[in-house]
Amino acid sequence: MPEPQSVNEGILFSEYPDASLRVAALSKKVQLDLSRLDYPNAEWVPPFEHPDGTPVVDVVIIGAGQGGLAAGLALWRERIRNILIIDQSEEGSEGPWVTFARMKSLRTPKYLTGPDTGIPDLTFAAWYSARFFSPEWSELLRIPREMWMAYLGWFRASLNLPIKNETRLVSIAPDMAGILALTLDGPAGVQKILTRKLILANGLEGSGQWYVPAELSTHLPKSSWMHTSEAADFSKLKGQRIGVLGIGASAVDSAAAAAEAGASEVHLFYRRSVPPFGERRKWVENNGFLSHFATLPDAIRWRGMHTYLRAGTPAPKWSMERLAALPNAQIHSSEGWSQTKFVNDAVQVTTPKSTYEFDCLIFGTGIRVDLDLRPELKAFAGKIATWSDCYTPPKTLYDKKLALYPYLGHGSQLTERVPGSAPHLGDIYVFNWGATLSMGISSASITGMKFGLRRIVSSITREFYLEFAEGHLASFPTSPN
Numbered sequence: 237m238p239e240p241q242s243v244n245e246g247i248l249f250s251e252y253p254d255a256s257l258r259v260a261a262l263s264k265k266v267q268l269d270l271s272r273l274d275y276p277n278a279e280w281v282p283p284f285e286h287p288d289g290t291p292v293v294d295v296v297i298i299g300a301g302q303g304g305l306a307a308g309l310a311l312w313r314e315r316i317r318n319i320l321i322i323d324q325s326e327e328g329s330e331g332p333w334v335t336f337a338r339m340k341s342l343r344t345p346k347y348l349t350g351p352d353t354g355i356p357d358l359t360f361a362a363w364y365s366a367r368f369f370s371p372e373w374s375e376l377l378r379i380p381r382e383m384w385m386a387y388l389g390w391f392r393a394s395l396n397l398p399i400k401n402e403t404r405l406v407s408i409a410p411d412m413a414g415i416l417a418l419t420l421d422g423p424a425g426v427q428k429i430l431t432r433k434l435i436l437a438n439g440l441e442g443s444g445q446w447y448v449p450a451e452l453s454t455h456l457p458k459s460s461w462m463h464t465s466e467a468a469d470f471s472k473l474k475g476q477r478i479g480v481l482g483i484g485a486s487a488v489d490s491a492a493a494a495a496e497a498g499a500s501e502v503h504l505f506y507r508r509s510v511p512p513f514g515e516r517r518k519w520v521e522n523n524g525f526l527s528h529f530a531t532l533p534d535a536i537r538w539r540g541m542h543t544y545l546r547a548g549t550p551a552p553k554w555s556m557e558r559l560a561a562l563p564n565a566q567i568h569s570s571e572g573w574s575q576t577k578f579v580n581d582a583v584q585v586t587t588p589k590s591t592y593e594f595d596c597l598i599f600g601t602g603i604r605v606d607l608d609l610r611p612e613l614k615a616f617a618g619k620i621a622t623w624s625d626c627y628t629p630p631k632t633l634y635d636k637k638l639a640l641y642p643y644l645g646h647g648s649q650l651t652e653r654v655p656g657s658a659p660h661l662g663d664i665y666v667f668n669w670g671a672t673l674s675m676g677i678s679s680a681s682i683t684g685m686k687f688g689l690r691r692i693v694s695s696i697t698r699e700f701y702l703e704f705a706e707g708h709l710a711s712f713p714t715s716p717n
Contacts, residue, residue, distance in 0.1 A: 249383075250370040258366040263394040265357045273313070273355070280315055281700050284414075286430055292415060294318040295696060296431040300399050301331035302388055303437035303667055303679060306351040308397040310689045313353060314697050320429070321397055322420060324404040331439065333385035335467040338493040341378035342682075343485060343552050350685035351391060358394070363387050378554075408434065409615045410660040414703075433696050435665045437679070440603055441465070443642065443670020447604040452481075452576045453597075460583050461597040464490045474498035476595040479585050481573055483511045487600020488551040488559050494598065495562040502565040503592060505585075507572030511556075512548035520677050526687040529676030530646060534627040541673045542633050605670050606640045607650075619658040621651040623673055642666060644674035647695025648688065665692050 252258055284292045294316055297304045300323035308321050323330050352358040364387070365373050392399070403422030411417040411430060418429050436442050446465045453461055462468050464486040470493050478499045480491040483506035495502040520526070529537065559565050571587040576597070578584075585592045607613055607620050624639035645651050648671050650661040667679040667688060678688030701708075 247371060247377075249368055249380075251367055252369050255367045259363065259390060262357060262362060262366045263390070266355065266394045269355050269357050270313070277315070279317070281318070282704055284432060286415065287412070290430055293320050293429060293431040294700070295320075295433045295435060296418060296429070297321040297435045297437055298405050299323055299330070299437035299439060299442070299668075300325075300392070300401065301437070301439065302351050302682065303439075303685065304330075304435075305388065305392055305395070305397065306353065306685055306689060307435050307437050307667060307692070308399075309351070309353050309395055310693045311696070312395070312397065314693055316693075316697065316700070319398060320431075321399045322403040322405065322422070323399065323401050325401065327399075327401045328385070328389055330388070330401075331385070332465075333381045333388075336465050337381050337486075338464075338470075338489040339381060339485065339552075339555060340489075340558070341380050341554075342384055344379075344682050346373075346376055346379050348682045350682040351388070353686065353689070358391065360384070360387050363390055405438075405612045407612050407614065408664070410658070413659070414663070416660055416663055432700075433663050433665065435667050435692065436670075437667040440669045442668035443607055443610070443666060444603055444605040444640075445609050447601050448599045449573075449601060452573055453599070456576060456578050456583060456597075460578060460595075461599065464598060464600045470494055470497040473596060475500050477582075477593065478502045478596050478598060479583070479592060479594040480504040480598045480600060482506060482600025482602070483508065483551065484549060484600055484602060485551040485555055486602075487598070488555045490598050490600060491565060492555065492559040492562060495559070495565040499564060502562070503568060503594075504559065504565065505568045505571045505573060505587060507570065508548075509570045511569070512550040520683055525676065526678070526684045527690075530648075530674060530678070530691065534623075535629070537673065537676075538623070538627060538629050538638070539633060541676075542629070542635060542638060545638065545672070546635065603669065604640075605637070605642075607642055607670065616650075616658055616661060619653050620661060621653045625653050626651075638673060641673040642670050644671060645695075646691065647698075648675050648678070648692050649695065665695070667692060 281294060284294065286292050295311055297307050297319065300321050304321050304323065308319060311319055329335055346360070349359055356362060360379065361373055364376070400422060403420050406419040406421050406426070409417045414432055415430050416434055418431060420427050420429060446463050448463055473494050474497055476499050478494045478501070480487055480502065487504065491502050491504040559567070571589050573585050573587055575586040576583055582593045582595060583597055585594060608617050621643040622639060623641050623643050626643040643651055644666055645662065648665050648667065650664045650666065652658050652661055671679045671688065675688055675691070677684040679685065
């Protein structure tokens with residue numbers, strides 16, 4: 237029997253002696269599955285040519301993490317093959333899993349499906365069962381985050397999608413009708429490409445930016461604080477006093493990671509009297525909700541997401557238990573931070589209850605959705621419709637943060653603030669957290685991924701077909717008589 241390969245939360249994972257051969261065989265099964273499902277297999281999208289002869293890509297996807305890979309596969313299966321996926325990270329570092337995520341295992345259940353687009357051999361369960369014999373799939377409780385990244389790497393290799401890593405989207409600008417001009421910066425330098433459609437699958441912050449309260453940070457040296465989204469070396473926190481703000485999963489996991497890294501003391505603060513609670517997973521695991529939330533009237537969508545988002549997302553029970561078990565960690569409820577000062581090479585934090593001194597602060601304060609903050613969308617600044625432009629909620633339900641979420645069309649595409657002012661926005665599809673208010677839990681988690689993709693892919697293929705529908709219908713073969 238081979239030696240255990242890894243340890244996660246006390247669990248030993250053991251690979252089959254021929255694991256590499258088994259996984260390679262599974263990849264071949266995936267290709268066979270795709271070939272068997274490839275019907276109709278005719279190329280149906282006519283080549284699209286720019287008047288000056290410049291090649292035009294049908295769809296560019298920003299992000300090669302789980303969302304971007306899934307989007308690429310979904311388009312590929314619909315015979316949209318003239319696509320390109322780009323990601324600013326190195327291959328193997330896409331998404332948060334091995335960069336700044338600090339949980340030990342995924343928060344979503346092991347049985348969730350999403351990137352596989354309904355192909356059983358492409359699921360995590362199939363990959364795991366091919367590679368590991370212990371623990372058996374039925375005994376596995378949760379998916380270790382590093383293992384999820386390894387699965388995504390195999391997923392990518394099995395599909396051979398057109399992907400460029402270390403390539404950043406610099407800007408999006410309108411070209412002629414139906415074409416977007418993209419400026420990319422990659423290993424070959426700055427280049428411009430043209431595309432008919434664009435999918436933003438660029439992570440939680442893809443519709444805004446990571447949020448740090450300016451009143452608590454701008455006057456402090458950057459060396460004295462970080463956001464949970466930063467890929468920091470926590471071993472450097474050994475022996476330091478750490479203050480963490482927030483009670484979401486990223487804050488709790490970061491606090492635990494700092495304590496485990498040997499920080500002399502870690503204090504986690506949150507303003508609520510009790511942390512968020514409730515079983516959200518069972519609430520969202522509803523085919524009706526996941527499939528059709530986007531079709532509900534604006535008032536119902538606003539009310540539903542207002543309740544969901546204002547309640548906060550609780551950190552998983554096992555994350556709280558992880559932090560509570562550490563003797564060098566303390567949790568402070570009803571203690572939001574009211575002021576910070578840099579005094580004698582330390583940060584002084586004032587709360588409603590006391591004053592504390594730390595060597596480093598960690599902000600687990602989430603994201604701010606506001607597409608005007610995205611530099612690549614500068615050409616469309618002030619032209620993108622937000623919910624504040626399209627719906628006025630009752631005063632008791634008003635939320636200025638929700639009001640900034642983009643108001644999306646039925647296919648999850650951007651819409652114009654003033655009709656006719658920026659028609660190219662309809663060719664940009666949002667497949668990140670910014671879609672939440674319009675589309676529900678459709679893109680920022682594995683839970684709703686396949687449901688959100690259906691709407692996006694259906695919208696893109698519909699528009700492609702409508703462009704040549706009359707010609708196609710007119711080409712019906714008729715009798716020579």
